[in-house]
Amino acid sequence: VQLQASGGGLVQAGDSLRLSCAASGLTFRSYTVGWFRQAPGKAREFVAASSWSGGYTYYSDSMKARFTISRDNAKNAVYLQMNSLRPEDTAVYYCAAGRPIQTGIMMSNLYRNWGQGTLVTVSS
Numbered sequence: 001v002q003l004q005a006s007g008g009g010l011v012q013a014g015d016s017l018r019l020s021c022a023a024s025g026l027t028f029r030s031y032t033v034g035w036f037r038q039a040p041g042k043a044r045e046f047v048a049a050s051s052w053s054g055g056y057t058y059y060s061d062s063m064k065a066r067f068t069i070s071r072d073n074a075k076n077a078v079y080l081q082m083n084s085l086r087p088e089d090t091a092v093y094y095c096a097a098g099r100p101i102q103t104g105i106m107m108s109n110l111y112r113n114w115g116q117g118t119l120v121t122v123s124s
Helices: none
Strands: 002-006 009-012 017-024 032-038 045-050 057-059 067-072 077-082 091-098 111-114 118-123
Touching: 002 091, 017 032, 017 091, 017 118, 032 067, 032 077, 032 111, 045 067, 045 077, 057 067, 077 091
Parallel strands: 009 118
Antiparallel strands: 002 017, 017 077, 032 045, 032 091, 045 057, 067 077, 091 111, 091 118
């Protein structure tokens, strides 16, 4: 199983970025996929998740107004559109795939498969 995240970079506050995650080695359409992030010196935190069909999406309250998760099962890919980026969004962003129960959708330990992360740096 491989999850390859990409699309990170250095941007200015207020800019947008679109992260991508390409999956292989798993039946992608049967997995919930999520994005998590980890800032320097902080714990990994939930960003967003999508059900296997894309019909249900979940967001961290602090990001749902600015971030959008989407997936394309035909391409085995999941995306995270991030708008109005802030310096506090600076972190390594990880994509993950798993089969968490709905009440555990935000719990990183319920995702079995992880990508290597892509760094997003937002300057003020």
